[in-house]
Amino acid sequence: MSESEWSIEKARKVYGIGRNDLRFLDIDDDGYLLLKIGEHSISFEEIIRRIHSKNFEYDGYTTSFTLRVPQLIISQMNRLKSAFDKARNDLDYPGEFLAVYPVKVNQRKDCVTTVVGSDPAYGLEAGTKAELLLIQRVIGDAKQRRIICNGAKDPEYLDMIHEMQEDGFHMAVSVESVHEAKLITERFESEKTELVLRLKPYISVEGHWSHSSGRDSKFGLSIHDLFSVVELFKASGFEGCITTILAHAGSQIEDVTSFGRLGEYMTRVYVELLDMGLRNLKIIDFGGGLAIDYDSTNREDYMEEYARQLVQGIQRGLSVDSTKRPAPDILVESGRGITALGSIVVVEGLEVRSVFPEPEEYTSEELTAARDEWLGRISRTTTVKDLVPLWNEFHSIHTVPGTDLRRTLENEMIVGELESAVRRHIAETLAPRGETDFISSGMLRSFWYPEHIVVGNFSVFNAIGDYVLVHQHFPIVPHASLDVHPETTVRLVDITCDSDGEFSQFHRPQTETIWFTKDFRPMTMPKPEKGKGVPIGRLENLHGSFFVIALTGAYQDVIEMNHNLLGDLPDIEVSVSEQGRWSVTWVEGAERMGDILEEVGYKDIDTKDDPYMSGSR
Ligand SMILES: Cc1ncc(COP(=O)(O)O)c(C=O)c1O
Incomplete structure (x- = not known):
């Protein structure tokens, strides 16, 4: 793809911008990333500039920050409600x-x-x-909320619930074991109590948290517990307290x-419990x-379909026999x-490190000849498969360390040059011929491993823990230079002393033909896949971006x-008025070193400074 073929629309496609749960992001004509709320948009560059100009004198000012966007939470709540209104209407529920x-x-x-509040x-x-204490504080006098x-x-938790119930709050106590059921009958009065039976869902689902369902799930009543609990509540006069199954x-x-x-x-369980x-x-x-x-990548109407599936499932469950039961x-x-849309982590790139040296003249004629020989062999290769042994061979021959430092440097130069020649050959010669057998091979992914590392002023462990804990994917987009054909891809590493402190996974979306960066790393794939390397516009602009x-x-x-x-980054709240006026409010600074040290037992190191880097702007 040439520079002139690049477009903002292509950038939207590569980064997933404007679609589904990234509908609040867009790109302006100058290639800056925009935050959109309703009809209004503001560029991240403007947000960053405002924070910098106004807030750098605050305690805990650090160039990276977490942006809180409460209006996106409200918009999700409204979407959810509308999805169910629509499903109930359409299905006459x-x-x-x-x-x-x-x-x-x-x-x-x-x-x-x-x-x-919304x-x-x-x-x-x-x-x-x-x-529960938090909830009591937040809802104050609005005691009608469920x-x-x-x-x-334990008895203390139940006593707290009981007290709040006495105080007029709308409490619904879930029952997750026979033991809890007994404790409840001993402490609560049947006339005033609302109970929820939490059940193990005996269905199978896909995904990381699939073990929350089925027999082995940690939560809820097994089927034999359910029978025992219902018997117990009937015997003690509590069966009328059960309003809900969960x-x-x-x-x-x-x-x-x-x-x-x-x-x-x-719903089938509901029907049987009514009958019981x-x-x-x-x-x-x-x-x-x-x-x-x-x-x-999910379907655009996922939320609406979620509501529809639940309602249809209930309707199927209600039609088990001809007896008419009330629709639950x-x-x-x-x-x-x-809540997912409501926070965005914005990380400053502090410096760029290159894995390979800049190419320069080789001092040894032998190496120059070897390099030319390798380049010839690469260009004569007709399938991607045949490139794999060649790749392994030049890596093992030009291995590091060399006999001395200069030799080591030149070996690195050769490997860098040959890797780049392989990528060029794939992108310019083999891929256009339909040679895409590299798509699924793990080995071949190393062909495109980024050769530039950006150090970001953050800790993955603090800001985006699930990335390391459960390898969860999160979308990442550079805040600027989205109008230029990306030069290469990078790994974003944090400032912890841990190799896992890296955020580099990128989702390569599906396009018919592969779109490559200028240095021939794929940004899209014929079948979508995740790989290492975030596409970036210009390497030279990354410092301070x-x-x-x-x-x-x-x-x-x-x-x-x-x-x-390394503790919390500063929190900044952003919102827009109906007239389109944006406000960017400093909520709190990065966590102080003094406070973090206190958590690990050092009570007398009283410093307000935060542990992050001072930044490059
Ligand atoms: C009982 C219960 N309800 C709701 C949730 C929230 O789930 P999600 O974040 O998938 O909506 C959880 C999550 O663990 C849960 O255990």
Whole structure:
């Protein structure tokens, strides 16, 4: 692809911008990345400039930061509600739609208050005593909100729930074991109590958290426990307290048809429990699972289809026999789907390091001749497969270290030059002939391994922990130079002293013919795939430029690690008024070294400074 063939539209395609859950990103004519809320947009360059000009005198100012965008959380809540309104309308379903936000997904005050502040009917879910305390504080006098209390319960947790119930809060206590059921009957009064039976969903789902469903799931009542609990509640007069059954089948369920199966399974259970005498059962809580489209490949109507699948599944479950049962209300505890868009990590590139030396004249004639011989062999190769032994051979012959430092340097020069010749040969000669047998081979991925490393002013472990913990994919886009044909791809490494402290995975989207960077690294593939290397416009512009890592609002704040005593980045909130006026507000600075040190037992090192680099702007 020549420079003139590059376009902003192509950049959108390469980075997945403007599609599905990245619909809030766009690119302006000058190649700057834009943040879009509704009809209004602002460039990340402008956001960064404003933060820099106004805030550098604050404690904890660091050039990298986490951008909080509460309006994107609200837009997800509205989309979810609309999806269910549409499904219920289209399918003529009389049951109500109810939603609670599970605070475990992001407990930050700005996130929870955004949820609560934008919908008086939205409930909250707690998984521990501490989360319940948080909920009590956030909702204040709005006691009508449903609070679902999940998680393992000891007498103290139950007493807290009981007190809040006495105080007029709308408490729904989930029962996850026979032991918990006994504790509840001993502490609560049957006339005032609302109970949720949490069940193991006996269906199979795909994805990293698939073990949340099925017999071996950690959560909920097994089928034999369910029988025992129902008997126990009947015997103690609590069967009328059960309003809800709940099953959470796992997070990030990308196969939307799973929800149809979950809907049907839970409704069959609902029908049987009604028949067993649970006369007040009227809600099915389907937990979370609503997926985020991290690589912009899911169907565009995923959220609408999610709602439709659940409703259709329920309808199938209700039609098991001819007896007419009331249509249950549908409750969801979506967390990831609500909050992921609300945070964006913006990382400054501090310096660029090159793996190979700049080419220069070889001092040895023998090496010059060897290089020419290799280049000849590469150019005569007719299949990608045949390049593999050649690649291995020149790597093993021009191995490092050499006999002395100069020889080592020249070996590195040769390898760099030959690697680049292989890539050029594939892109210019073999790929146009339809030679794409390199697509699936792990070995061949090393052909395109980036040769430039950008050091970013951040810690992957703190800002995007799931990238290392569960190898979760997150989209990454340079904030500038998106209008030029990308020069190459890079690895973004952090400033921890850990080799895992790197963020380099890129999703190469699908195009009919492969689009290569100027140095012949693929940015797209005939079949989409993930690989190392983030395409960047111009290497020379990277110092002091930024990478935007999106969709980090779910779980990443919760699991952050202070590896190497690198704590939180500063938090900046951005919002736009109806008139299109943007405000960028400093929420808090990077975590102080003094506070981080206190957490590991050093109470007397009182410094306000933060541990990040001072930056290059
Ligand atoms: C009971 C329960 N509800 C809801 C959620 C949120 O799931 P998600 O983030 O997939 O929406 C979880 C996540 O672990 C959960 O355990």
